[in-house]
Amino acid sequence: MPSRIASLFRNLLGKNTVEQALDAELQSSAELLTAEKMKDGLSPSAARREALMELGGVEQVKEEVGDVRLGRRLESLAKAVGKSRRSVVTYLDELRQRRVCSIHAAVNQHVGGQIEICDAFWPYERVQPSPSTEALPAFIEQTQRLLAARRCIGITFAEADARLAASLFDRHIPIEEVEHAVLLGCARKYVTLINRQRGELIASFSYFANVIEAVRELKMPAEYWRHLQTRVARLEQQWTQIKAASANATAAPIPG
Numbered sequence: 306m307p308s309r310i311a312s313l314f315r316n317l318l319g320k321n322t323v324e325q326a327l328d329a330e331l332q333s334s335a336e337l338l339t340a341e342k343m344k345d346g347l348s349p350s351a352a353r354r355e356a357l358m359e360l361g362g363v364e365q366v367k368e369e370v371g372d373v374r375l376g377r378r379l380e381s382l383a384k385a386v387g388k389s390r391r392s393v394v395t396y397l398d399e400l401r402q403r404r405v406c407s408i409h410a411a412v413n414q415h416v417g418g419q420i421e422i423c424d425a426f427w428p429y430e431r432v433q434p435s436p437s438t439e440a441l442p443a444f445i446e447q448t449q450r451l452l453a454a455r456r457c458i459g460i461t462f463a464e465a466d467a468r469l470a471a472s473l474f475d476r477h478i479p480i481e482e483v484e485h486a487v488l489l490g491c492a493r494k495y496v497t498l499i500n501r502q503r504g505e506l507i508a509s510f511s512y513f514a515n516v517i518e519a520v521r522e523l524k525m526p527a528e529y530w531r532h533l534q535t536r537v538a539r540l541e542q543q544w545t546q547i548k549a550a551s552a553n554a555t556a557a558p559i560p561g
Contacts (some may be wrong), residue, residue, distance in 0.1 A: 401526065457495055457507055458487075469510050488534055
């Protein structure tokens with residue numbers, strides 16, 4: 306991967322590690338420039354002062370570099386690399402296809418998406434955080450809400466379902482991937498219900514176990530999941546209308 310792209314990804318994703326590396330790099334540059342000015346006859350303090358002035362101040366430079374990290378929008382990223390927004394999206398998708406990185410869609414307008422460099426290309430040692438026992442109930446509650454939101458799912462969240470959710474949490478599977486699996490599983494179920502005009506509802510969270518593994522392998526871009534969300538909403542509406550029409554036909558009195 307080109308060094309410029311690798312550097313960009315480090316700036317985008319490795320906030321703490323990059324800040325430490327950047328600080329060391331800037332301090333080193335300041336020391337080298339100070340030494341050069343001392344050779345020109347300046348005192349250590351004067352040489353250091355002029356070196357920092359030329360660099361713009363270590364903290365100021367760090368802030369300027371920090372502006373191109375996660376807080377910046379995609380448009381700013383495109384501007385920073387001198388490419389169009391469409392080009393950046395295309396390049397990111399190519400990197401995803403080549404398994405250089407994975408892209409996780411945003412959960413909603415409050416929780417942003419993520420670009421994660423795959424292990425083979427990540428230059429630092431990853432520290433895997435231990436799951437917080439306090440976060441487990443929230444994960445299970447989010448899973449319950451995802452299941453309750455779809456009409457093709459008729460689950461009374463049982464102990465077995467909670468155990469499966471807990472095992473996903475222990476494996477560090479993000480709730481976003483659970484959400485994507487629910488979308489994909491429901492899309493398949495709605496197609497079956499509509500085509501057959503009948504069928505059983507999804508009765509267990511375990512229905513999605515294999516779908517979750519498939520989602521993790523698919524590595525689909527965010528655009529796909531947004532498209533699928535819209536499609537599932539339409540399928541759900543279509544199936545609801547079919548159910549209502551069928552119920553009305555059954556309830557209609559037979560002419561005497």
